[in-house]
Amino acid sequence: MANNEDHYSEEKLLENNFPNLTKDSPLFQQKLTDIHEIEHSLQTLMTLCGQQENLPDLDKTPFRVVKAFLEYTTGYRENPEEHLAKTFDITQNDPIIVKDIEFYSMCEHHFAPFFGVAHVAYIPNQKVTGLSKIARVVEGYARRFQVQERLTNQIADAVVNMLDPKGVIVAIEAKHLCVSSRGVKKEDAKTFTIVSHGVYSSNPQLRSEFMMAIK
Ligand SMILES: [Zn+2]
Incomplete structure (x- = not known):
């Protein structure tokens, strides 16, 4: 139009x-x-x-x-990590979970959209960021030519680099239009990716708490 x-x-x-x-x-x-x-x-x-x-x-x-x-592709023209530059000191170390962060990205293989939600949790190591900042990081990496695996890793790496947490976990559920509209048509197929570092890799209980929280 x-x-x-x-x-x-x-x-x-x-x-x-x-x-x-x-x-x-x-x-x-x-x-x-x-x-x-x-x-x-x-x-x-x-x-x-x-x-x-x-x-x-x-x-x-x-x-x-x-x-x-x-x-x-506005994400190429910013450094998403910088959204996490401003931090606050805290002493508690319970998990901080930000779930259902909606995003739209572009598959770098077909220039077809993929979109869904990202869930991010971290156990702070004295430093936390504003809750909306995590969503900004997701947005910054999503607005590029992407693959879902790299997007998941980049979000986790940004949290590690900027907040130095005791652990971080990122899960993404997305629908890829290149999968649903081409070739084998599986309209409802969703792709799930998950990346973790620190205590989220070593502690199965923390992991299952996270999985319960995002269900
Ligand atoms: Zn594709």
Whole structure:
């Protein structure tokens, strides 16, 4: 559907996504050339697939696709770990569990969305972060070209690097559109991945408490 974004230019798109690049820099100009080439290729892709009619509404589709891809991948233009830089001191060491963090990501093999929920728990080692910050970390790594296994690991690693907890565990349940819509059609298939470090790897009781909590 056509809407206001049609009036938005390629230059504006670059300015919004790469605020540190000045308009007359070689890199900015290179990216502008890249966008025009991608738009041309997307037009070719549509023709290859069999789209023949010259529908006015589709004129701007290549531009909208580029714009959407820049939105799917904002995570490349930030360092998600930094969301955990601000910490608070505490003395208790009960698990902190943040569950059902919704995310949308993009399968790097098919450019098809995969989405679902992430659950993160850690046992603090004197340092905790704000609860919403964990969700920011998930978002930062999800908004890239991804595979679910790497996404799971990156979230766990960020918690280890920034909070140095006694243990961390990350579980992700996701539906992959490349699985449900192509080849063997298994519409309800979900993929579950889990990564743990520290006491969550060595202590089965902590692990099963976590599994109960996310059920
Ligand atoms: Zn895929």
